[in-house]
Amino acid sequence: MTKRNWKGTTTTVVAILMGTSLLMNGQAYAASETSLTSTTTHKLDKQQKKHKNEQNLQQSIEASVEDQSNEQTEIQQFYQMVQDGTNNDLTANEESTTDQNGTDSSSTISDPSTEKDNRATNTSAPSSDIADQVISKGLKYKGVPYKYGSSKKTTRTFDCSSFTQRVFKEVGISLPRDSRQQSKVGKKVSKDQLQKGDLVFFRSYGSSSSRITHVAIYAGDNKLLHTYGKPGVTTTKFEGTSWEKRFELGRRVI
Structure with missing residues (x-):
């Protein structure tokens, strides 16, 4: 069968029955069930391997997220704290800081002399x-x-x-x-x-x-x-x- 494309170039397409061969222009062509099966199997193997790799990658990501979840939560909680450089505590020079919310006189403590x-x-x-x-x-x-x-x-x-x-x-x-x-x-x-x-x-x-x-x-x-x-x-x-x-x-x- 001859096809002509938009550029005017013709292409010849020949159908070969399974298990037969054809000699054309000095070149032998053959079609076999084995070669077709091999090609099809190769394509399926590649698709299955790609799918398996994608599954492994997804499982790896999920495992990594699960392993780190607790620590991530703790880190987030920590960074809610006031950063120290000054982190969480007063230095000796800051001991005179007054409380903006007032004091609880019933539980006020004084510095012990001893x-x-x-x-x-x-x-x-x-x-x-x-x-x-x-x-x-x-x-x-x-x-x-x-x-x-x-x-x-x-x-x-x-x-x-x-x-x-x-x-x-x-x-x-x-x-x-x-x-x-x-x-x-x-x-x-x-x-x-x-x-x-x-x-x-x-x-x-x-x-x-x-x-x-x-x-x-x-x-x-x-x-x-x-x-x-x-x-x-x-x-x-x-x-x-x-x-x-x-x-x-x-x-x-x-």
Whole structure:
């Protein structure tokens, strides 16, 4: 069969029966079921392989998203906190910050005359009992908003170190005002040695610097009791989270 295209060029198309051959212009042409099957199978194999690769890629993406979901959530929560450079705590020069929301006169505390810069004042009660009291006192403030630079004279808002100072004060233990000073009192403990009631100190997320930017109370059972960002006073998991990655040291003041 002869076809003519728009350019005037003719093309000859010849149909060859399956299993036969044709000699044309000195060139032999043959058609076989095997060659057709081979060509068709090759095309199907390529399509199946492409589809399989697309499935593998999709599964890989989904697995990656799932693996990172918890950490992404924690990172987002962290960046709701006031960035430190200044991160979460007052420096010694900022201790005179006044509270914009007023003070709670029924729970105002004064500076103890016997407080020392590098030592916590303890009581004579058993340490386990005091630790339970610390957690109990802290939990009653659950939901109180976080506010950077909160006055130590109020319980209407807290930053991380004013919260720890307040809670320990209520069980008879005096702590310095900011987290960097608090990280120097008591006995240093490792992550594996943490007990209920210990102070836990953190550096900034992703930082190699050992500069303290946050403090929490270890509440036992892999839980931290602290305040930050949007949740305010809350409890969060410790091990297996970004908080564990930020861990700098623990301090036992009970």
